[in-house]
Each structure stands twice: as C-alpha cells, then as structure tokens.
Amino acid sequence: MRVISGSAKGRPLKAVPGMGTRPTTDKVKEAVFSMIGPYFEGGFVLDLFAGTGGLSIEALSRGMEHAVLTDMDKKAIDTIRHNLQATGLTDRAEVFRNDAVKAVKALGKRDMQFDLVFLDPPYKLKLVSELLERLMEGELLADGARVVIEHDAEDRYEAAVGTLEWVRRTEYGDTAITIFRNRIGDITN
Template identity: 80%
Template structure:
C-alpha cells in the first residue's frame, strides 16, 4: 500500500496487523479519487472506520487541509499514527479511538463540519443508514460535501437520502462504492419527476 498521488506520492503505508481490517485496494482508491477529485483546494475530511488511514491520507496528499480519523481497533489507531507520520501529516490530523456513532455525536457537539466523509464499516454491521442520518442531523456536512461509502456489492444505496443527493455507484468485485453529495437550502424535487 502506498500514497498514489499528490504531495506524499509514493510514501509506503503499513497495513493493520491481523485479519480484522480490510484495506481499500490501490485500484479502488484510485477509482474513488478520480470520481470525487482528483485533487482538492483545502477542506476537511472525516474518515470513520479509518483502518490504516489510507483514504484520508490520500485526501490530505491531494489537497485537503485537515482530517479526523476514527477507529475502534487499538492496532488500527496505532497504524494510523504510524502512517500519518510516514506521510508527514501528523500536524494536520486528529485520531480518535471511538465508536463511529459516538464519534459523530462528539464532533457535532464541537460544531465540526466536513467537506468529504469516508464510510467503510465492516460489511456485516449494516450501519450505513444510521451513519448517514447522524451526519445530517448533527450538522456535520458542509454545503456540497461528498460522502463516499465503501460497502458490500450486494447492498444497494440508491436514491436521495434526506439532503444527500445520490451521485453514483461503481462496483469492483464484491466491493461497491456509492457517492452522495450534501445539498442545503434546496427544496427536493417533487415526487414524479421534474
């Protein structure tokens, strides 16, 4: 694993020891950033279930200015710290060992807002609808923020969800990526089309 592009291009990233974490492959990572970037002019990224931290490190390398990364696994949190150091981003990132929903509530109390959110929960947990609701209810999404979900290809997240506008879905074997964009102050389309 490595940083694919940007200021930290080519820096190697460590994997989390053991079998509990499923790192995003370089192929999927490259595809994700070609859909949402590929580069950024500042902004804040939130990486829930961060694992190695590879996605938010890639976002920082490509121009995001700050990141918040969370994971419940102690080994993952240690690996994130090592990878941030290897990429030279320790001063631009906050890392928390916390449950995702608890982390969202804590960030909401701080009135934090993000321009990019990565959701990559363990497939078996089926947490995505709750996380999308919490992101919106907690006011954590900036206008135009993108939410990138990595999930089991058998699960479908189609159509708009509240103020999250469905943008696209792509499949890579048994993994799928679904992307939403946050829109505020815009009335939803009436039922039955335009």
C-alpha cells in the same frame, strides 16, 4: 499499499496487523479519487472506520486541509498514527479511538463541518443508513459535501437520504462504492 498522488506520493502505508481490517485497494482508491477529486483546495475530511487511514491520508496528500480519523481497534489507531508520521501529515490530522456513532455525536458538539466523509464499516455491520442520518442531524456536512461509502456490492442505497443525493455507484468485484453529495450546496460536480 501506498499514497498514489499529491504531496506524499509514493510513500508506503503500513497495513493493520491481523485479519480484522480490510484495506481499500490502491485500484479502488485511485478510482474513488478520480470520481471525487482528483485534487482539493482545502477542506475537512472525516474518516469513520479509518483502518489504515489510507483514504484520509490520500485526501490530505491531494490537498485537503485537515482530517479526523476514527476507529475502534487499537491496532488500527497505532497503524494510522504510524502512517501519518511516515507521510509527514501528522500535524494536519486528529486520530480518535472511538465507536463511529459516538464519534459523530462528539464531533457534532464541536460544531465541525466536513467537505468529505469516508464510510467503510465492516460489511456485516449495517450502520451506514444510521450514520448518514446522524451526520445530517449533527449538521456535520458542509454544503456540497461528498460522502463516499465502501460497501458490499449486494447492498443498495436510496437515491436520496435527507439532504444527501445519490451521485454515483461503481462495483469492483465484491466491493461497491456509492457516492452521495449534500444537495444544499452546488451539486454540479
């Protein structure tokens, strides 16, 4: 694994030790950023179930201003901190060891809004719909915010969830990417 593009291009990323984390492959990561970017002019990114931190680190490298990364696994948190340090992006990120639902609730109390959200929960957890609703209830999504969900290819999502409108779905073997956009703002991109 490595950073594909931007200010930290080519820097290697450490994997989380053990078999509990399924990192996003470079192929899928490159495809995701070609759909949502490829580059950004600022903005805030939230990475729930961050694992290695690879998606947020890629977003920071490509121009996002600030990232909040959460994961429950201590090994993942240690790996995220290592990867942020290795890419020189530590000062642009906050890392929390927390349950995703609790993290969303806590962030809502801070009046934070995000332009990009990554949801990549373990496939067996069926939390995505609940998290999407909580993100909207907590007003954590900026106008035009994109939500990128990495999930089992067998899972399907509605065309609209509250203010979120389905934009695109692609499959990569057993993995699928579904992208929503907060339709309150401009949805032409």
